[in-house]
Amino acid sequence: MRQSGHGSSIATEEKNEVMRALPAVVDRGEFDALVIRTDHHDDRAWQNVVAALTEPRGDEGYDAHIHVVDDPAWAEATVDEVLAAVRTDEDLSVVFLADRTTTRAGNHALLAVTTLTREDCADDEDYGRLTEFGREFRTVPAGVHEVQANLSIGNLGFEEYAAAAHDDPEGIYRSL
DSSP, rough: OOSSSSHHHHHHHHHHSSOOOOOOOOOOOOOOOEEEOOSSSSSHHHHHHHHHHHHTTTTBBBBBOOOEEOGGTTTTTOOOHHHHHHHTOOOOOEEEOOOOOHHTTOOOEEEEEOOOOGGGGSSHHHHHHHHHOOOEEEEEEHHHHHHHHHHHTTSHHHHHHHHHHHSSSSSOOOOO
């Protein structure tokens, strides 16, 4: 449960039960990583996150392909609210959130969240296997591109990245 620091935890639970409608994400390229800013408290930290995300990748200096949503309407959005808002994007298998933890941490690890639902799976066993390490994990900005690229072409599954993050002493995906 996320607490805002205002009121009791019961009030926070009641507040979180009502999901707000968020703006549609438009014009995302099929292979672009979707990064949504949900923490709007530190613009300098956010600029550092964006700089890390847009650095050219690999020995060849490949351009970063990201679609950034930087809209205050998404401030403090929960994982469930974000997933509800992006549900119609059939090409999206993971969304990356730049939340309070992202902007406060020196490594700016983003929250990677699978869009997989139980309905997408053959049965409970299949869903359990694919979400064995949860439906989210943290990744450094450089990992965003690797995760997005491999998931979009079906080379690796979300569960493999979640397992790698699970095995990291800090719980962060860095690289396979």
